Amino acid sequence: MALSSANAIGYKSMLDSLTTAVLVLEDDLRIRYLNPAAESLFETSITRSQGLPFSDLLMDSEDALNTLHAAAGNGQSYTRREAEFTLTSGSRLTVDYSVSPISLVPTELLIEIQPRDRLLRISREEDIISQQETTRILVRGMAHEIKNPLGGIRGAAQLLDRELNSEDQREYTRVIIDEADRLRSLVDRMLGPNKALQLAPTNIHEVLERVRTLLEAESKGRVLFLRDYDPSLPEFRGDKEQLIQAFLNIARNAMEAAFENQAAQQDESPPTITFRTRALRQFTIGHKRHRLVCRVDVVDNGPGIPPDLLQNIFYPMISGRASGTGLGLSITQSIIGQHHGLVECESEPGQTDFIIFLPLEDTP
Template identity: 80%
Template sequence: MSFRPSSTLETGYKSILDSLTTAVLVLGEDLTIRYLNPAAENLFETSLTRTQGIPLHEVLIDSGNALKILHAAARNGQSYTRREAEFALLTGSRLIVDYSVTPICLDPTELLIELHPRDRQLRISREEDIISQQEASRILVRGMAHEIKNPLGGIRGAAQLLDRELDNEGQREYTQVIIDEADRLRSLVDRMLGPNKALQIVPTNIHEVLERVRTLIEAESRGKVQLKRDYDPSIPEFPGDKEQLIQAVLNIARNAMEAAFENSNPLLTPTITFRTRTLRQFTIGHKRHRLACRIDIIDNGPGIPPDLLQNIFYPMISGRASGTGLGLSITQSIIGQHHGLVECESEPGNTNFIIFLPLEDIK
């Protein structure tokens, strides 16, 4: 099925609308989507190709009252503005926006809508805080590692010398305990520091990474976890270290698997969803990227306590008695080396770890 291009676009302004950072969409009759500019595609977590000709209510979820007002605006040719409107996307994300509706004079049945996200600045500020915390944590861990590893080396060396001098096997067992424990602590410190080798940059397909992780989780769970896929096939290859990205995503997926098994509802199937979307003109921290990728890893476990949520990316922070608290810290470090970021949103029955990766050269 083909759709008639919007009269607004026929006037030659499409290139201007495409370059705007303001989200703009054009609705036709019956509030079907005629056009989304890249900023709107980013805001709605979808693309024009996927939504063109689709009614707005299949992309945005809002009260019926809002749709009635839009129909009235199209019917009566009225302009209006609404402040702090809240919408839900089909992906589960929520938006708080100010938006203006203007009938298009060349075609009164069409509406031009401009949306200004209210939470955008809050998100950018939060990401900058996460990056600052991550850098402070890295400096702290490296300093602590230096102070721990030096005396550990001395303790281990002294224990080895003492071991050579002892003839009593019972006493040598004690020196061996000292050596083994020193090695264990050194290994723990090395894991806290995360990967220390340079990235092996190759053209990387994010879906190959996710499929490798999905296969591993399916094997580890013995098929007891339902694994859902919701991929955007338009995401291009990007420069990345495939093996390290697999490790980063696997750390999150393993946590999601454990959380899904902890759900108290016996009728609820443990489920993990892997979702990808393309983001255009997207800001990660303080840097704007022409093209980025969003990866969501969602589980239906009991959720993360609010007092723990803000600290889960710090080393040695874990919500499980058996956890080391290193997996998410290592993940954040690997994604940070790719100039990306990891965030988490959690409520009972829906925990979402979100990875943002720029689809550009790493410099």
């Protein structure tokens, strides 16, 4: 029996109470019904959408629409896993959905949609946190193995330097000492901050404003900085100086990449960096759910990060620039991790967005 009959009233009451997004489409794929979960998912309402083609809710989903037409034609059910929908607002959704015919003449389709983005993000974040911990253990072990012989090499060079009478020969021992010091400094930087956090009430906007001021001075006004702050964000317990260093690493990388891209493309538009803050409630980072989280976006209009590099940019010694050391983002991830937060990156040509999540309540 079609949902349009009088008996549909009882079904509608049940569907309205579901957390699963449910839509009913007519045989020409016009929208007959959305439950509240579907209204939230598609960022619309039944009043605005009823009678509209389903394609009005989606962009670039030709394959999904063709499959729906086929289901309406042959009356067969089917399921899709991890399909991607792009809404007219530009938002992208990864979903599992099932299509079931619920009447024969005319054919109506019942679509059940389960968003997967949250589960996929949690899984991805758990992988990132696991990779960070593995990398930290490997780097600390490697640092220990490097620093021990370096100390012996430096000590032997100092002893040899005292025994030599020729200034020309001492020049070689000083090169050994200087290079040993340089390598030791490099290893220390790979390890990241080695002092305990100095926690105190911290305002995230003060941190970002300090970063902006420093980079404005470095760039001599050649970078356009845009700010989109949520003034309702409360203070949290953090190490202000280390957080400044973490955000400075991200924003400086963005600025340098934008300058290089501008020179290579001979583009007259100025490098632009946007700082954006938002509050997220009941948000999960890794496996832990937080009552309130601060999301910070650092967005630049540079060339973007190649996909093959994007998955590895937080590892030490990985850099997309010839002049980069590959340590800045690794250090940033370490500092944010000590604050029980996480750094992610989304990039495409012309825009790179570093997303930083920081819990705003005390975390043991």
